[in-house]
Amino acid sequence: MISKNVAVVEALNVKKTYMLGKVPVEALRGVNFRVNQGDFVSILGPSGSGKSTMLNLIGALDKPTSGTLFIDGVDIGRLNDNQLSDLRRRIGFVFQFFNLIPRLTARDNVELSMSIADMGKSERRKRALELLETVGLKERINHKPAELSGGQQQRVAIARALANNPKFLLLDEPTGNVDSKTASEVLALIQNLNKEHNVSIIMVTHDEKLARQAKRTVKMFDGEINSDVVN
Amino acid sequence: MKSIDVFGYSFNAIKLRKLRSALTTLGVIVGIAAIVALLSITQGLQTTITSELNQGLSANTLIVRPSSGNDIGGGFGQGISGTGFSLYSNYTTEINSLSPDIESSVAVMSRSGYIQTENLKQSATIYGIDFNQYAQVYPTFKAETGYIPTDPLENQAVVGTRINQPGQNGTIFFDAGNIINIAWVNATVLPPVDESYTAVVAGVLEKVGGFGSNGPSDTGVYIPIETAQSFFGTDQCDMIIVTLKDSDNATVTSVSKAITDHFSNQVSVTSPTAMIDMLSSVFDTLQLFLVGIAAISLLVAGIGIMNIMFVSLIERTREIGILKSLGMKSRSVLSIFLAESAIIGLIGAVAGIGLGYGLAAIVAQVISSGVFGGGGGALAITPLLTPTVIAGALAFGIGISVIFALYPAWRASKLKPVDALRYE
Ligand SMILES: Nc1ncnc2c1ncn2[C@@H]1O[C@H](COP(=O)(O)OP(=O)(O)OP(=O)(O)O)[C@@H](O)[C@H]1O
Numbered sequence: 062m063i064s065k066n067v068a069v070v071e072a073l074n075v076k077k078t079y080m081l082g083k084v085p086v087e088a089l090r091g092v093n094f095r096v097n098q099g100d101f102v103s104i105l106g107p108s109g110s111g112k113s114t115m116l117n118l119i120g121a122l123d124k125p126t127s128g129t130l131f132i133d134g135v136d137i138g139r140l141n142d143n144q145l146s147d148l149r150r151r152i153g154f155v156f157q158f159f160n161l162i163p164r165l166t167a168r169d170n171v172e173l174s175m176s177i178a179d180m181g182k183s184e185r186r187k188r189a190l191e192l193l194e195t196v197g198l199k200e201r202i203n204h205k206p207a208e209l210s211g212g213q214q215q216r217v218a219i220a221r222a223l224a225n226n227p228k229f230l231l232l233d234e235p236t237g238n239v240d241s242k243t244a245s246e247v248l249a250l251i252q253n254l255n256k257e258h259n260v261s262i263i264m265v266t267h268d269e270k271l272a273r274q275a276k277r278t279v280k281m282f283d284g285e286i287n288s289d290v291v292n
Numbered sequence: 293m294k295s296i297d298v299f300g301y302s303f304n305a306i307k308l309r310k311l312r313s314a315l316t317t318l319g320v321i322v323g324i325a326a327i328v329a330l331l332s333i334t335q336g337l338q339t340t341i342t343s344e345l346n347q348g349l350s351a352n353t354l355i356v357r358p359s360s361g362n363d364i365g366g367g368f369g370q371g372i373s374g375t376g377f378s379l380y381s382n383y384t385t386e387i388n389s390l391s392p393d394i395e396s397s398v399a400v401m402s403r404s405g406y407i408q409t410e411n412l413k414q415s416a417t418i419y420g421i422d423f424n425q426y427a428q429v430y431p432t433f434k435a436e437t438g439y440i441p442t443d444p445l446e447n448q449a450v451v452g453t454r455i456n457q458p459g460q461n462g463t464i465f466f467d468a469g470n471i472i473n474i475a476w477v478n479a480t481v482l483p484p485v486d487e488s489y490t491a492v493v494a495g496v497l498e499k500v501g502g503f504g505s506n507g508p509s510d511t512g513v514y515i516p517i518e519t520a521q522s523f524f525g526t527d528q529c530d531m532i533i534v535t536l537k538d539s540d541n542a543t544v545t546s547v548s549k550a551i552t553d554h555f556s557n558q559v560s561v562t563s564p565t566a567m568i569d570m571l572s573s574v575f576d577t578l579q580l581f582l583v584g585i586a587a588i589s590l591l592v593a594g595i596g597i598m599n600i601m602f603v604s605l606i607e608r609t610r611e612i613g614i615l616k617s618l619g620m621k622s623r624s625v626l627s628i629f630l631a632e633s634a635i636i637g638l639i640g641a642v643a644g645i646g647l648g649y650g651l652a653a654i655v656a657q658v659i660s661s662g663v664f665g666g667g668g669g670a671l672a673i674t675p676l677l678t679p680t681v682i683a684g685a686l687a688f689g690i691g692i693s694v695i696f697a698l699y700p701a702w703r704a705s706k707l708k709p710v711d712a713l714r715y716e
């Protein structure tokens with residue numbers, strides 16, 4: 062069993078400043094934050110408070126302007142383009158708007174992340190099928206995103222995020238675009254992954270009720286963390 | 293990402309944009325087709341001409357003519373040069389003694405004339421030759437019907453295949469054994485008079501083709517040289533064909549020099565090898581020029597590809613963001629874009645080669661059917677598609693496509709995932 066105290070994410074005074082033309086926009090103003098292996102953290106905060114910015118950094122999609130961010134033990138500020146790509150393969154990211162490739166079927170979308178990680182054809186086909194089965198989409202493997210409901214697309218995105226056995230799963234507003242029934246199904250799925258498979262979860266949400274389902278809730282406001290409580 | 297997966301992904305993207313990809317590919321197809329058509333036509337033409345020349349002019353022959361510096365003969369040479377020098381049929385003996393490398397030599401008289409039968413009047417070139425010697429020099433001097441008399445009677449003649457079948461369409465106006473009138477307009481007297489005599493056709497030659505310019509010709513009428521001398525009223529001949537024992541360059545050069553020296557530079561000696569060499573180099577230049585023009589169309593196709601790649605880059609910014617967020621490396625993104633254009637280039641090149649060869653075949657058909665040959669069958673061209681041309685066209689088609697995609701592909705690969713994902 063993995064120790065509770067192994068950090069998968071550790072942010073030390075992380076700042077992120079965007080330049081809007083010549084005007085600097087401080088999206089993160091010095092964030093300190095730690096997520097251990099097996100944690101289930103929800104990030105709550107008003108629009109524009111920096112939640113997505115934070116998630117993008119944790120997902121190695123961007124680098125902090127200053128401060129240090131350790132992901133899986135490495136300082137991402139020191140990684141080059143190639144190393145960042147390698148790191149991303151070990152992180153499961155579920156985007157707010159799913160971000161599936163429209164011309165690919167559900168199965169091909171799930172396979173894509175494995176083919177990017179150099180997995181062979183037969184192996185990834187098999188695994189894609191298993192994953193889609195896990196998220197309850199066995200009947201929809203040959204459907205393209207446009208032929209799926211929002212909740213189904215969401216689940217394809219989750220299956221894709223899980224494909225490369227990620228250390229942790231990042232979800233940006235996973236229930237923001239689906240009805241409440243689907244939302245609770247998705248939540249159950251996430252909770253199961255966390256409990257049964259010890260996958261660390263970081264979930265951004267607007268929804269207080271949903272946030273309370275996590276083990277821990279982090280509240281952000283104006284680029285800073287102003288509370289971090291265990292539920 | 294594995295290369296096979298890169299290609300699979302690219303191919304899928306092309307398939308989705310069928311019409312646009314097809315139009316982009318069309319640019320490559322046209323460019324490659326133009327190049328391939330031009331190359332296979334010119335190469336086919338070159339091969340035809342060289343081989344017919346080789347046939348018509350054995351490589352070990354030299355043609356001796358009065359120096360053409362300022363020929364006053366006009367028309368079909370009268371054998372008199374500006375210096376007043378003339379070649380005579382009996383010079384063959386002199387020439388034979390000039391070098392041990394000389395096998396034999398044969399004098400040829402020629403005049404423009406015509407032949408006439410009951411229902412045909414056909415213009416022809418009338419040659420006075422020694423049948424035996426001439427047949428030795430030119431293997432194409434061979435009878436298809438009838439025979440070539442070894443000891444001809446003075447009224448026997450041999451004719452080319454376009455003399456008795458001018459249309460080359462199966463209609464035979466006369467054949468071996470028939471009688472024809474051989475005629476020419478004697479302009480050495482004033483006023484010019486039509487002179488003619490009756491001859492018996494001993495044989496009709498096998499088809500020679502369009503380029504046996506100094507050898508047997510399909511439009512030639514061959515009569516014994518003695519007959520020609522009395523008919524044309526002169527002992528002068530138009531050329532002497534010298535056969536050498538070998539066709540080495542050194543032999544050709546030394547014998548040529550010996551002959552010109554002997555006649556104090558009043559004759560010109562040409563060797564078919566030199567002529568073929570010159571013709572080849574003219575063809576090479578022509579080819580380079582034509583292909584250069586065709587290449588410009590490929591350049592235009594390349595710019596089209598670049599344009600499409602940029603449009604594709606903009607349209608797929610978000611997709612690139614997704615791919616990168618899933619951990620795709622920049623170089624794989626680059627490969628995907630390059631693979632797309634390589635596939636377009638490959639399809640374009642393959643289709644272009646097919647289309648180009650097809651065009652060449654049609655053009656060759658048109659030329660061979662006589663639009664330019666002046667009446668049929670003079671110049672039978674088979675377009676020639678060499679492996680070099682195929683390989684070159686493939687390399688060029690793919691190369692141009694990839695080169696023009698480099699910059700857009702590089703731009704795509706440099707997109708940052710966060711920025712690309714935010715793109716609407
Ligand atoms: N690429 C960017 N360029 C400029 N400003 C940006 C950029 N990305 C984010 N910002 C700004 O940073 C701040 C934080 O944005 P972020 O997207 O992290 O908010 P959020 O908490 O996810 O909001 P929401 O709940 O609406 O998704 C905002 O003020 C936003 O305008």
Ligand SMILES: [Mg+2]
Nearest residue numbers: 112113114233
């Ligand atoms: Mg957000």
